[in-house]
Amino acid sequence: MQSRIQDFEALDTVVMAISVDSVDKNREIAASHCPDILLLSDPGLAAVDAYGLRHVGAGLDGDIARPATFVIDRRGQIAWRDLTENWRVRPRPDRILEVLAGLEESTPVPGLTRVGFSGLSHRHQRLYEFHTQSLSACAAEECPDAGDHPPPAASA
């Protein structure tokens, strides 16, 4: 995922990885492999149990997480999950980015319109809050006047 971190950021996605490894171990791994991913230490298996992923006896001296991948949407719902049958096989970043892009298409963020922001800085993207409805995907009953309100001109 680290190699595609900018693609995840472009889709406004925070990337987290959870295991029973200690904070020290995670610090080593982050330094050498994935500085932009939040490596979360869960030795007590609190999050692992919350997501129902405990693998009893699989660790050297205890339980660990069963490998799994979850995509959580902007509303805090689990939008997609992958529970691999084989711990060597994990979903590819491309597949997950597809899922995230699909979420962006189908879940308009209230108050924001879907306008290409290429060239604008991240700060400017955040400054623009358009009050027109998204034209691409919202249901007619949510935005009966879609199309009647063109977005204001984006000035740099």
Place this chain on the structure above:
Amino acid sequence: MTGKRNPWAWLAPLIAFAAVVSYFLVFAEVATLRDFPWINLPLVWGAIVLAVLGLHRARASGHGKFVAVAGLLATLVLAALFHAYVFWLSYQLPAATTAAAVSTPAPGFTLTDQTGASVSLSDYPGRNVLIVFYRGHW
């Protein structure tokens, strides 16, 4: 043929060992090669062929049969362990029946990240979150 050196007897298990170790240390970093050991499995099979060749030569020359047999056994054991890992052990995961389901609220949590900072799922309202659970590096 008589007196000709027969390196395969000890080279074969060495190649098998290198093939197995390199899967974990090198090739597993590449997704396609981790999903299925396209390079390492053939290397292991090649090592078995070389070990058999080594045994054949040893029997033909009358020298070094013990080493050749030991080399073949070592190669076969390494190959068997690797096959067991690839085709059986890595499938030993619990059934997914208890895992959190799609279209349900994502369970919250508060954990410590690599810098020692506390991170909660609720720290990122309105953003997408990708969570990768993994076995760890123990």
